Amino acid sequence: xxxxxxxxxxxxxxxxxxxxxxxxxxxxxxxxxxxxxxxxxxxxxxxxxxxxxxxxxxxxxxxxxxxxxxxxxxxxxxxxxxxxxxxxxxxxxxxxxxxxxxxxxxxxxxxxxxxxxxxxxxxxxxxxxxxxxxxxxxxxxxx
Amino acid sequence: xxxxxxxxxxxxxxxxxxxxxxxxxxxxxxxxxxxxxxxxxxxxxxxxxxxxxxxxxxxxxxxxxxxxxxxxxxxxxxxxxxxxxxxxxxxxxxxxxxxxxxxxxxxxxxxxxxxxxxxxxxxxxxxxxxxxxxxxxxxxxxxxxxxxxxxxxxxxxxxxxxxxxxxxxxxxxxxxxxxxxxxxxxxxxxxxxxxxxxxxxxxxxxxxxxxxxxxxxxxxxxxxxxxxxxxxxxxxxxxxxxxxxxxxxxxxxxxxxxxxxxxxxxxxxxxxxxxxxxxxxxxxxxxxxxxxxxxxxxxxxxxxxxxxxxxxxxxxxxxxxxxxxxxxxxxxxxxxxxxxxxxxxxxxxxxxxxxxxxxxxxxxxxxxxxxxxxxxxxxxxxxxxx
Ligand SMILES: Cc1ncc(COP(=O)(O)O)c(C=O)c1O
Numbered sequence: 001x002x003x004x005x006x007x008x009x010x011x012x013x014x015x016x017x018x019x020x021x022x023x024x025x026x027x028x029x030x031x032x033x034x035x036x037x038x039x040x041x042x043x044x045x046x047x048x049x050x051x052x053x054x055x056x057x058x059x060x061x062x063x064x065x066x067x068x069x070x071x072x073x074x075x076x077x078x079x080x081x082x083x084x085x086x087x088x089x090x091x092x093x094x095x096x097x098x099x100x101x102x103x104x105x106x107x108x109x110x111x112x113x114x115x116x117x118x119x120x121x122x123x124x125x126x127x128x129x130x131x132x133x134x135x136x137x138x139x140x141x142x143x
Numbered sequence: 144x145x146x147x148x149x150x151x152x153x154x155x156x157x158x159x160x161x162x163x164x165x166x167x168x169x170x171x172x173x174x175x176x177x178x179x180x181x182x183x184x185x186x187x188x189x190x191x192x193x194x195x196x197x198x199x200x201x202x203x204x205x206x207x208x209x210x211x212x213x214x215x216x217x218x219x220x221x222x223x224x225x226x227x228x229x230x231x232x233x234x235x236x237x238x239x240x241x242x243x244x245x246x247x248x249x250x251x252x253x254x255x256x257x258x259x260x261x262x263x264x265x266x267x268x269x270x271x272x273x274x275x276x277x278x279x280x281x282x283x284x285x286x287x288x289x290x291x292x293x294x295x296x297x298x299x300x301x302x303x304x305x306x307x308x309x310x311x312x313x314x315x316x317x318x319x320x321x322x323x324x325x326x327x328x329x330x331x332x333x334x335x336x337x338x339x340x341x342x343x344x345x346x347x348x349x350x351x352x353x354x355x356x357x358x359x360x361x362x363x364x365x366x367x368x369x370x371x372x373x374x375x376x377x378x379x380x381x382x383x384x385x386x387x388x389x390x391x392x393x394x395x396x397x398x399x400x401x402x403x404x405x406x407x408x409x410x411x412x413x414x415x416x417x418x419x420x421x422x423x424x425x426x427x428x429x430x431x432x433x434x435x436x437x438x439x440x441x442x443x444x445x446x447x448x449x450x451x452x453x454x455x456x457x458x459x460x461x462x463x464x465x466x467x468x469x470x471x472x473x474x475x476x477x478x479x480x481x482x483x484x485x486x487x488x489x490x491x492x493x494x495x496x497x498x499x500x501x502x503x504x505x506x507x508x509x510x511x512x513x514x515x516x517x518x519x520x521x522x523x524x525x526x527x528x529x
Contacts, residue, residue, distance in 0.1 A: 034486050058447050060450050061449065
């Protein structure tokens with residue numbers, strides 16, 4: 001008995017893609033210690049496709065499990081495909097999170113967006129999925 | 144898998160001797176203590192004995208013990224019964240920033256009614272400063288309520304000194320001794336305490352029963368209205384099995400106090416020493432000496448407390464991120480925050496509380512599990528220093 005299902009627990013105890021990489025093509029982070037959670041994501045990108053993803057997360061069990069599935073899901077995807085993923089997709093992949101924990105998965109969505117935003121800026125890319133995205137906007141990150 | 148319970152401050156198991164005394168009062172001696180027949184008298188006698196035992200634990204008279212539904216009700220009653228009885232907007236209460244929510248939220252309710260409340264700061268180790276209390280008193284102050292010992296960091300407050308300041312200003316002094324009872328010697332007369340809250344389930348008694356000690360002559364209005372139970376001050380048919388269990392638990396606590404303090408303090412200090420020696424970047428919150436025998440509160444830098452708690456739970460170890468009610472929510476500990484801990488350290492802190500069934504093997508096992516899980520979680524924390 002735990003507050004999480006087996007899949008969440010498995011991603012928490014054995015997270016995929018945890019750590020950093022050498023010479024990442026993009027890095028993004030979201031959250032802050034003040035909110036009690038923070039995620040950093042590093043991406044290897046070749047020809048607009050995410051070849052590899054790594055994460056480092058300070059956060060609760062659901063934040064860590066979401067980071068694990070999120071990095072898993074974006075691998076092999078184009079930047080546009082990755083941008084189209086939302087935290088709900090990560091929650092669904094995890095087979096659900098307790099209501100009060102759903103917001104923890106937003107961390108992954110936002111960290112991914114920020115990493116790709118930085119990459120797009122450096123490479124002068126116009127990405128559909130970044131239209132209207134402002135990394136400095138005050139984000140509704142309620143705790 | 145080895146199960147290790149290190150959350151005695153949240154609640155304790157009911158001791159066998161306690162349960163044994165309670166059991167007959169469910170379906171054999173089930174009388175109502177107010178009834179005028181043998182069933183009633185039997186229950187009445189049991190309640191009277193329990194009242195004496197609880198009184199003895201804190202050096203009070205039996206007639207000054209009022210049974211309640213627990214620590215929360217006792218705290219609510221103390222605040223509501225003294226300050227809430229004042230004309231709207233007239234009362235001023237002084238408490239501290241590190242009280243249990245049972246007290247803090249009672250004070251918030253007072254403020255909603257237009258009364259005023261001063262929340263005293265604490266120092267970085269979690270202690271209220273007596274001179275701050277002196278300064279906060281004004282001519283409308285009717286109640287000072289400072290907890291005997293804190294539930295999160297175990298800081299034992301300078302109660303005698305604080306009570307003296309209140310007494311000499313003619314102000315009622317209440318203390319929440321829910322965590323202190325059974326863990327520290329308490330004598331309400333010597334300490335000058337007017338009111339004191341107790342809860343049975345923190346001293347190896349049942350849940351849902353507690354008491355408020357009210358010194359003879361203290362002006363307090365009723366909180367629960369109805370029949371004439373508890374000297375007409377707290378209505379409702381008595382929770383007889385609960386009261387009997389509370390009484391037995393109090394008797395055992397008083398009898399075992401010295402042994403309990405010695406044994407638990409030794410284990411606590413061993414635990415703290417091992418944490419500091421075996422795990423890098425750990426700090427202990429609170430004081431090393433003026434601390435509840437079973438309390439350990441530690442910050443495991445760079446990792447989030449709830450993740451650590453979950454990993455410990457997977458490994459059969461029960462700890463807490465603070466008070467039990469906080470663990471279900473995302474609110475960072477108000478106690479550690481009041482002590483001035485940087486917010487990221489507040490999120491990285493856990494409380495372990497030891498009790499009568501904790502062994503050295505439990506501690507050794509916990510340290511070795513902690514060592515592994517702290518390493519694991521730090522390996523992918525963005526804050527870990529290389
Ligand atoms: C200091 C303190 N006061 C009050 C309470 C509430 O007591 P009870 O659970 O009996 O309502 C607790 C228990 O969590 C406590 O630790």
